[in-house]
Amino acid sequence: MHHLPLAAHRTFPVTLDSNGKIVYPSTEMAYPFRGWIIPTWLSGVLNAIGPIFFVLLTQIRVRSLWDASNAIEGILLADICGTMFQVAVKKLIGGFRPWFLEACQPDVSLAKGKDAGHLDGSGYQQVMFTLDICTNPDKKFLETAATSFPSGHSVAALAGWGFLFLYWNAKFKIWADHKPALWKIWIAYAPLLAAFIISCSLTIDAAHNWYDIAVGMLIGTIFAFGTYRMFYAAIWDWRFNHVPLTRKTYAFSADQYERTGVFTRGGGWGAGDYAADKQRHSGRHHHAGDASARSSTTIPSNTLPSSSRNTRGDRPSRDRYANEMV
Numbered sequence: 001m002h003h004l005p006l007a008a009h010r011t012f013p014v015t016l017d018s019n020g021k022i023v024y025p026s027t028e029m030a031y032p033f034r035g036w037i038i039p040t041w042l043s044g045v046l047n048a049i050g051p052i053f054f055v056l057l058t059q060i061r062v063r064s065l066w067d068a069s070n071a072i073e074g075i076l077l078a079d080i081c082g083t084m085f086q087v088a089v090k091k092l093i094g095g096f097r098p099w100f101l102e103a104c105q106p107d108v109s110l111a112k113g114k115d116a117g118h119l120d121g122s123g124y125q126q127v128m129f130t131l132d133i134c135t136n137p138d139k140k141f142l143e144t145a146a147t148s149f150p151s152g153h154s155v156a157a158l159a160g161w162g163f164l165f166l167y168w169n170a171k172f173k174i175w176a177d178h179k180p181a182l183w184k185i186w187i188a189y190a191p192l193l194a195a196f197i198i199s200c201s202l203t204i205d206a207a208h209n210w211y212d213i214a215v216g217m218l219i220g221t222i223f224a225f226g227t228y229r230m231f232y233a234a235i236w237d238w239r240f241n242h243v244p245l246t247r248k249t250y251a252f253s254a255d256q257y258e259r260t261g262v263f264t265r266g267g268g269w270g271a272g273d274y275a276a277d278k279q280r281h282s283g284r285h286h287h288a289g290d291a292s293a294r295s296s297t298t299i300p301s302n303t304l305p306s307s308s309r310n311t312r313g314d315r316p317s318r319d320r321y322a323n324e325m326v
Contacts (some may be wrong), residue, residue: 010146011119011128012096014106026133030099033208036153038201043153044079046198047160051075051191054164058171061263061270070231070244071167077157079228082220086155089219095149098206104134151208151216154199158220160225161195166228168233171263176238178267252285 012029038046053073063070097103111120122128136142165188169175172184199217202208205298208216225235233240242262263272 004017010096011130012100012104013123013127014108014129014133015125015127029096029098029100030102033099033102034205035204036202036207038153038198040152043156043198045274046194047153047156048075048079049162050194051164053119053168054191055167058168058263062121062171062261064261065245066246067261071163074227075160075163077230078163078220078223079156081150081227082155082159082223085223086150086152086216086219089150090147090152093149095209095212096149097145097148098209100148102144103136104131105136106133107135108133111134125233148208149212149215150253151199151202151212154204154208154213154216155220155223156196157198159223160301161191161198161219162224163228165189166224166241167220168263170232170238170242173238173242173262173264173267176234176269178266180189180266184264243288267321 028265052072052075055068055075060067106129108121108129114241119130120132131142156226168188172180172188174180174184174188195217199213202213203210204269227286229235232246233243233245235241240258242307243258244261264270
């Protein structure tokens, strides 16, 4: 798709003053070409390998190969699908980069007798022209200059780092059932800071217009959210959003949730198995004189039969997600 020709003619203004010099509004596309501060290959590394590296680093405490597999696959899928989406939009809609005129090197005399769909020399005061008046022989470079919308860097940045933001929110339980530590909040927002820096660097080198970046960030965010929900049980529901999905169907309820497989140890998360946590958080109180009730709350979880320890079928605690693959 990336190598397909542009779907339609683009028009741009060439406005001349009395001295034959191009003036506004064409000056919006008259910035010098300086390349990219973050080239495309480096953007791919930062927006895919970067989040994957931090997912693997999180496994120091999470310790789940199935969770790591889901997160890595989700990051790659978000980046790939977001890239395909933005390439399709570029080819069908596109737009001019701030350095378009330098890439085009327009010569309005070329429009004479070469009217493409009655667009050359059209519009108000006949100042609108197509790529036919460009003198640059490098057609690939010229096509790049005419496909600014939306920003591919921004799409990939928010897809990859946005996925990591959702992942860390779930694993650190930032918005959960207890007040998080301040350092966890900073860690959760760090991926968004990385995504914004990568995206907004494109305004410094004049590689994109601000609206190219804004729409690209929106597209990337949509793919980050959509892809995360494909691989995890929830996005914002703090009870389940850390649970990596398999091809099985799980039925969650308010008092049935997995408290392991997370990074944090605050608020009772990441410690004990499901049965013990359910007893602690169910809110059921037993009479002091009821011996059977007291004993039911003190039975060690590791002595319970498997059917008692796990009320969700063969749903594992901690690092046994992969064993449920079918």
